[in-house]
Amino acid sequence: MKFIYKVLGLSLSGVILGGIAVFFLLKGTNQKTMANTHSSSKVTEADWKQLQSLNTISGNIPDELRPLNGTTIKIPGFIIPLEDNQDFVDEFLFVPSPMACIHVPPPPPNQIIHVKMASGKKAKMTYGPVWLTGKFVISENSGKKIKASFEMIGSFTQPYM
Numbered sequence: 248m249k250f251i252y253k254v255l256g257l258s259l260s261g262v263i264l265g266g267i268a269v270f271f272l273l274k275g276t277n278q279k280t281m282a283n284t285h286s287s288s289k290v291t292e293a294d295w296k297q298l299q300s301l302n303t304i305s306g307n308i309p310d311e312l313r314p315l316n317g318t319t320i321k322i323p324g325f326i327i328p329l330e331d332n333q334d335f336v337d338e339f340l341f342v343p344s345p346m347a348c349i350h351v352p353p354p355p356p357n358q359i360i361h362v363k364m365a366s367g368k369k370a371k372m373t374y375g376p377v378w379l380t381g382k383f384v385i386s387e388n389s390g391k392k393i394k395a396s397f398e399m400i401g402s403f404t405q406p407y408m
Contacts, residue, residue, distance in 0.1 A: 290380060293320040295343040301357040301385065301396050308385060320383045320399075323376055323407050324360075335369035338362065340393060341379055359395040365402055376407035 293315055300309045308316070325347070327340040341360040353359070362379065364370055370377075381401040 290319050290321050293322045299357050303356050316385045321380045336372050337364040337369045356394040356396040360397040360399050361395040362399045362401045365400050370404040377404040379404050
């Protein structure tokens with residue numbers, strides 16, 4: 248009888264370890280595929296200094312920021328979830344520092360990107376830094392609780408390295 252339990256235990260361990268290996272192999276392939284699909288289209292790496300140059304009082308868009316409007320950008324930052332899901336989110340605020348949050352006082356509007364992930368896509372919720380890639384739009388959405396000077400349709404996030 249002990250022999251049967253040992254065989255069952257080893258079989259179950261093999262199935263679990265095999266499943267974990269397949270999961271990580273498929274996960275790596277999926278990230279490589281996503282990176283390849285975005286390398287074919289032009290992705291501009293942006294930084295928060297460019298975004299902070301937007302004058303929030305006058306609304307004047309500086310010449311260095313204007314070319315980013317309507318393009319696909321990649322920018323590092325932190326996710327502030329707007330929903331309760333602890334694993335994946337499809338709408339969130341993106342900010343330059345982990346200390347920025349929507350509590351009083353919130354960051355200035357030129358340091359907040361309101362992100363909605365593209366249809367059917369979700370961002371993995373993490374409290375560490377990530378790269379966000381997606382279509383960037385300069386658009387003040389003042390009718391909402393949080394004033395953000397920018398919006399993005401997110402394509403994907405990946406760990407910041």
